[in-house]
Amino acid sequence: MSRRVTSSSHGRDGNTSERISDAAAHGQGRGRVVSGSAAGHGASGDRDSAQSGRSTHADRGHRRETAKGHAAARSVVSEAGASIGVGEPDGFVDARALPSEDLVAKTLEETTGTLGIASRPKVVDFSARLRERRRASMRTIAVRVSAIVGSVVVVCGLVWLLLFSSVFRLDAAQITVSGGNEWVSEQRIRDIADRQIGKSLFLVSANEVTSQLKDIPGVTDATAGKRFPRGMAVAVKAQKPAAMLKTSAGMTAVDGQGRVLNSVNGASADGIPVIEVSDVDKGLSSRAVRESLKILSSLPENMRKSITKVSAQTQDSITTELNGGDRVIIWGDASQLDLKKAVVDKIINDPTKIGDKHQVDVSAPLRPIIK
Numbered sequence: 001m002s003r004r005v006t007s008s009s010h011g012r013d014g015n016t017s018e019r020i021s022d023a024a025a026h027g028q029g030r031g032r033v034v035s036g037s038a039a040g041h042g043a044s045g046d047r048d049s050a051q052s053g054r055s056t057h058a059d060r061g062h063r064r065e066t067a068k069g070h071a072a073a074r075s076v077v078s079e080a081g082a083s084i085g086v087g088e089p090d091g092f093v094d095a096r097a098l099p100s101e102d103l104v105a106k107t108l109e110e111t112t113g114t115l116g117i118a119s120r121p122k123v124v125d126f127s128a129r130l131r132e133r134r135r136a137s138m139r140t141i142a143v144r145v146s147a148i149v150g151s152v153v154v155v156c157g158l159v160w161l162l163l164f165s166s167v168f169r170l171d172a173a174q175i176t177v178s179g180g181n182e183w184v185s186e187q188r189i190r191d192i193a194d195r196q197i198g199k200s201l202f203l204v205s206a207n208e209v210t211s212q213l214k215d216i217p218g219v220t221d222a223t224a225g226k227r228f229p230r231g232m233a234v235a236v237k238a239q240k241p242a243a244m245l246k247t248s249a250g251m252t253a254v255d256g257q258g259r260v261l262n263s264v265n266g267a268s269a270d271g272i273p274v275i276e277v278s279d280v281d282k283g284l285s286s287r288a289v290r291e292s293l294k295i296l297s298s299l300p301e302n303m304r305k306s307i308t309k310v311s312a313q314t315q316d317s318i319t320t321e322l323n324g325g326d327r328v329i330i331w332g333d334a335s336q337l338d339l340k341k342a343v344v345d346k347i348i349n350d351p352t353k354i355g356d357k358h359q360v361d362v363s364a365p366l367r368p369i370i371k
Contacts, residue, residue, distance in 0.1 A: 167229060168200045174231030182267035183253065184218040184238035192216075193224070193234045201226050209234070217259035242297035243273045243310065245280050245289075256297025258284045271305040273320070275312065288312040294334040296320075299341070316363070322348075325358070332363025339365045 180186035213222035221237040241253035277283030361369040
């Protein structure tokens, strides 16, 4: 088969060579004709310039190059056809010269194992694949469930540790109280703080404790602070009664907000202003008495000690007597107290201002009246 293909190829090469020779000869003939024409034309027209002669010579060269290009192209096409067993246009295709694929060898090559031993192609078991995917899905679900359960356990453990364990539980022995006086019992303050004993400090509301402490009569300010892990500090600012309400039944101490105070171990009432009323409850409901209590609770301690009498006929005519009537201060109502106190202090402590007068009216503080 090889000899025949080769022979056929040689035959085709011969024909191709002959055709190329013919084309070359034809081109040369054409060249000679052109040359002859050019020569004849030159003989008949010697009067043409040398420039026309050079142009004709270039044309002949171009035609020869074109003929050679066509011949080379036909040779390449003929050789390509011969390599695949295709003859000339009037020939036939030789199936024996066409490349063939050995399917048996290819199959053996694809199924050869690592040691060169032929093995069977891998067969996919879709049932096994489905079971494998189900197992993978179950493992994923198990991991997720385990993560969720672990997170819930951690959160529950933290909640128990912070809110219900004894680690942060308020201990009674670690509660400190300060700020009481003879009118505000320290035990009463502690009673409020002791209500939080046994609770986690994270559940104790410091604001709630502070609010309850401020509700104690006589307490003007209070603070409650947590002391981790198991303590709390409570501090109050207590003052003496703003006044003593005097009735036929006795004396009752009240603060600046009109709340009744209970004395601790018979506290002394010396230096506390006295307001005479017919009844304690009625007196505390009177606006004149409430305005008097606001004024008296704001006065400095040295002035409060010198007050011997307080009268409050109306809410705008509150009057205090100092040192048995040596000085008489008419306050009016409880408005502009800071300005009124500054004016009174300036007048009564300056002999050039008060002179031999005894009464100072600061109901209108910008225009005080001295009598």
